[in-house]
Amino acid sequence: MKKLASLVLALMLVLSVCSFAGAEDDVIKLTWAMGTGSTAPKDNAMVLEELNKISREKLGVEVDIQYFTNDQLQNSIQSGEVFDMYYTCSWYNNFNVAVSNKLFANIWPHLQEWTPDLYATMPEKVWNLAKSSDGGLYAIPVKKDYCPENFIVYPADKAAELGFEIPANIEAWDDLTDFLVAWKETLPENEYPVMVGGNPPGMETSFDFIDRTVQIGVLFGTTEVVTVYEDPKVMERYHTMNKWYNLGLINPDAAQLTEDAIDDKHQHLNFVQAWDGYDYSVSYGYNCEMTRYSGPFLSTDGVQGSMNAFSITLENDLERFEAAMKYQELVNTDKLYRDTLRYGVQGYHWNYVTEEQNPACAGGVLKTQVGNDNYGPWAFSQGSYSLASIAVSQAQVDGTAKAPVMNQWDLYFANCENAEVSAISGFTFDSSKWKANYAEITAIKDQYYKSYASGTINIDDVYDEMMEKMNAAGLQDIIEDAQAQLDAYLASK
Secondary structure, eight states, rough: HHHHHHHHHHHHHHHHHHHHHHHHHHOEEEEEEEOOOOOTTTHHHHHHHHHHHHHHHHSSEEEEEEEHHHHHHHHHHTOOOSSSEEOOOOOSSOOHHHHTTTTTTOOOHHHHHOOOHHHTOOOOHHHHHSTTTTTTOOOOSSOOOOOOOOEEEEEHHHHHEEEEEEEESSSOOOGGGGHHHHHHSSSSOOOSOOOSSSSOOOOSEEEEEEEETTTEEEEEOOOOOEEEEGHHHHHHHHHHHHHHHHTTTTTTTTTTTTTGGGTTTSSOOOEEEEOOOOOOOOHHSOOOOEEEEEEOOOOOHHTTTSSSEBBGGGGOHHHHHHHHHHHHHHHHHHHHHHHHHHHHHHEEEEEEEETTTTTGGGGGGEOOOOHHHHHHOGGGGSSSSSSSBBBHHHHHHHHSOOOOOOOOHHHHHHTTOOOOOOTTTTTOOOOGGGHHHHHHHHHHHHHHHHHHHHHHSSSGHHHHHHHHHHHHHHHHHHHHHHHHHHHHHHOOO
């Protein structure tokens, strides 16, 4: 009997080990190439362990999230490395180029069948705007501010101190000049109310881009392909920056300073894409207000401004393809998972604010000191930005700072219902045959861009010379090709 019992026990142990091994084997392991820079956040391994605990339990899936600069990712792709999922937009892992090169899988045939809850997160018109001209859907748009609204952020206390009431909307940047001049008079000689470095502020906000790389698109309400410089609002902003520079309101090294060298906690104007209710006071560390200067606009360019795509190789393995799509459904529908992905491990990096702490902040995320320092990836690249809980500051919880607008996303999406819709919605430009021209045109633009966009020089002084060089490099030919493709697309609708 003792021998029999021993045999039974041994058999049970073997079966247990086999069962565990089988469970491990059943887990589908996926990779996700993510933007945010060359290195992962400090606590990425800890956060991934927590994320994979959730996704294993819910889906039988583990995901290795890897971080790259755009150049690093392009080098990786060109070397033959394949990821299951990719972050993509116009300026990172160029979406149109990737689709033209058949890097991404078409998810439209499977979206509603495999991931009905994901499909339900956004209106049909948004999904249609995310499609390419061939009718295929090659990436999931991030549910964020896809009807762009653009604001200038300013220190509210400084405006009040100087007696300026900044309206909620302004027609032109020049409307702020008197405020900036008065503000500069209160600052030491080496400090400026407008700090510029790296990428100068976004001018091209009321223009529907067909291709941002070569700066072509249409003015809202038209279907004529032109360069962004044909937009009078864009040119007004370039001229205003030059005016501010000449008035001494912008740092003299604006064309050379790197973006990393600018401290947002030092009070100065910030140019942002945001929405009513968003409060930069939390991240900047001082009392902020905003004034809108453009939007909202609804366009393919806006909807495709931040997306996540799937490798075309998954079309040959439908089990992995479905698992990857269900994983993105989890990212876009499970609030705790999304909060973990954005903020880190609950109880270590952050905690939810309770009703007892402050009813006005209840449900918001309050970072711990270690969480604030050690984990903070690009949140808008990770799937539904609007799903994650609102981040709040300790001062807001204590009641010593303005309370957050907790329903800001409800207000935003309601506002999107009235957004102006581009006349070319749904069109995507196949630029695959212009690859060599793109490189040359980009190099020419880079020769001038930081100088005129920072206000260091007047764009009028270099415009003719720059455009002559760009046209010689094929810009006008690209515009004509884009126009022909657009006309064909509109005729087919």
